Amino acid sequence: MKKGRLVLMVIAMLAIGIIGISKETLVVYTYNSFVSWGPAGELKEAFEARYDCNLEFVTAGGGKATLSRLLAEREAGGTDADLFMAEVNDVPRIATYDLFLPVTVEDVPNLAHIPQELLLDQTAGLVPYEHGYITLTYDSQILSEEDLPKTLEGLTDPRYKGMLVCEDPRTSSTGFSFLLWTIAHFGEEGYLDFWRSIDPTLLTITQGWSEAWTLLTHGEAPIAVSFSTDTAYGAMYEDSLRYRAFAPGGEGYRTVYGVGIVRETDHTELAKAFIDLLLSKEIQELLPRTEIMFPANETAELPEEYQEHAIIPSDPLMLPLEIVGTRMDSWLYDWARVITTR
């Protein structure tokens, strides 16, 4: 009797398993903070309800680390990834490896609501879904507003010794944006000198943004390279303005995040549907509250905390993608050499 019940249970579990497997599964490779902070849960729920399939988010750390993993898998014979979410400065690398299928407004109707200025990828493989600015964020319990450096150069002042956490530009998109910021600010001839002189200021260089943010919020360091929307985050969730974004000299580096369809996917239609959902007003309005970024869709409304607390740098910087593409490797090469030889 008991045995019979057991057999039945096993059969039932197998059946559930098979039904689960037989559903199509759409796999999205993304950076870890999209899953830990972002609307991954809401997206999964909404998407699975609408298209009767499984949606899985997979991450290997920061954006660049995940891209490397994806490219290595492709090289080794194939990847499970159907979509990949990337920062726009990864576009040159993505283009080199011919990673994405082109996407048009016929495939993704909501693309019509994305303003021209965000459509930076000329090959149109990367569809922007959010944007913002890389700035610095400080702990106002340790530093007051008057204490802050007025410019990037100011960060090299000895009184900021061991106070800054930044991200490794080789593994983190945020870190790469900060490196580009220093190049845009100091020029190709001057940025390495800046990195040499900022060495005492750096507490550590982390693998990704998540690590840097947690070092800041756990009191390990009072300044971190982060996003201009951080103050608004505190206002919305922590009911505290302790961690505040600031733009030294009114500067900040432009950042745009997008998603693309991996060329080898077997689920092209589902992938397009996913992008359309991600660009829909409903999901876009979640982005400022979860990703703490500006939505790409013009029709999406911003939370009121953004009006008061989100900083828009008066002097946003951005290097042309073609130049980033051609110079990226040698910048990273030189940076790594400067940062390790003290």
Add this chain to the structure above:
Amino acid sequence: MRKGWFVLLAIPAGFLALVFYYPLGLILRTGLSEGGRLTLAPLQEILADSYYLHLIVFTIEQAALSTLASLAIGLPGAYLLTRYTFPGKETIRSLTVVPFVLPAITVALGFILFFGNSGHLNRFLMSIFHLARPPVRLLYSLRGIVLAHAFYNAPIVTRMVNAVWEGLDPAIDEASISLGAGRLRRFLGITLPRLAPALLSSAALVFIFTFLSFPIVLSLGGARYATIEVEIYTLTRTLLDYRLGSALILVETFLSLGFTYLYLRTEGRFASTTRGDREIPTQPLLRGPLTIGKWLLLVYSFLAAIFFLGPIVSILADSLRAGGGWTFSNYCELLSLSYSPFLGSSPLHTVLNSFLIAGISTLIALPVGTAVAWFAVRSRLPGRRIIESILMAPLAVSSVAIGFAVLRGLSGSPLHLGGTLLAIALAHGILTYPFVVRSLRPVLEGLDVGLIEAARSLGASRVRAFFEVEFPLIRRGLLVAAVFAIALSMGEMSATIMLMRPGLSTIPVAVYGLLSARQFGAASAMAVVLIAVTAFSFLAIDLLGGREGKGGLRW
């Protein structure tokens, strides 16, 4: 007769050929070719680049500093254990094995929790001295790496030196006292020269361990303090530069082979230290007049207790904290099946993966290790030393390199194993079987060959003689080896992180992920599972009678 050896050797040879030598050959090819031609160009590129030279020098520098720190922290301990008696001395002596068997990533976690700018030590000091800024700044620098290395290598020094020191014949010392030699003169002239072999070989061992250290440098160093191991990881996993990565692996392996050779030379040369007939005299630490020496040792003991207990207690404490209160919730979440972004998997899957990989890799390491140990002890084949070296070669290759080699070697057709659970288990098999060999060898050496010969002369076949006579005699040794292999596999992070595909995680990798994201409660609960498994394993080894010589574990 010889045919038998070839059959026996087929097991480890086949396994090593597939999972070690073939993948390593691929690396050699990638690192030594350009456009299909054999060339030294990638090697030259590395050795001509000041960046890589700096990296190599820094790796050696941090290993040397770590060795010095381990000696400085470990030697007073050896002195204390040799010359003094105090309550709990034997317990302390057995506990000196604990830091070494702790997985390196848990040491990194403990250090961040205890010595971090906002760690327990700083918070305590800030609250009693009313300081605004953290006074102890150790982490995120070379100091942090060196101290973390000392944490788990100083006890090796203590153990190895203490074992030799206790065996020194006190008669020579007493003779020099009667000749009027002073304390310092006696130490420098008589004790130190006789301790030198133990000092040298423990220092060499610590140097090799720290030269190849990966998890500690990766999690405490940041981008500025990269060693060769970390750079190989960055080159191959992030920058996808397999050519330079492979060349760097060759450079690293060459260096580590050199260091290992030097170590074996010193170990062989000084191995026989004459043992005295009498025990070295000891005095009670806590009773009798309080001399300056005793006072210094008490201060040392106090500082050592903080240094070694602080990180471990911090992990235990943090694993019981969540949301500002004491709770078991971190442990309950280990059983959760829901996806965690920091793991790329669910906690329960992660824990099960670790056990599954440990199980499979042990099933691989046991027969392979037994065959190799058997061969090393029993074979009289010509050239057996060379064959033995070939069979033990994985010891000289770093875990990161083995992980990368297995990834490259098993990814392609027809296996397509790259990054799967089985590939990780195979890599762990490569990493753990040398330790199976090391723990089985003394057992096999101590076996009475006459018993087997008797069985053979009574007509038992070689196979039957093994299973009916030898196997029951070495069963305990096998059990010890198995427990050892399981513990090593459970704590292995370097090869795993090189191999694993997203969505697959093991406990040490999860600890690293959670640690990076500063999810301390969850990281600590995971780490406690690891600590518990390793502690239990080594307790089991102790109980199973792994302590042939003094001290249980042989290095």
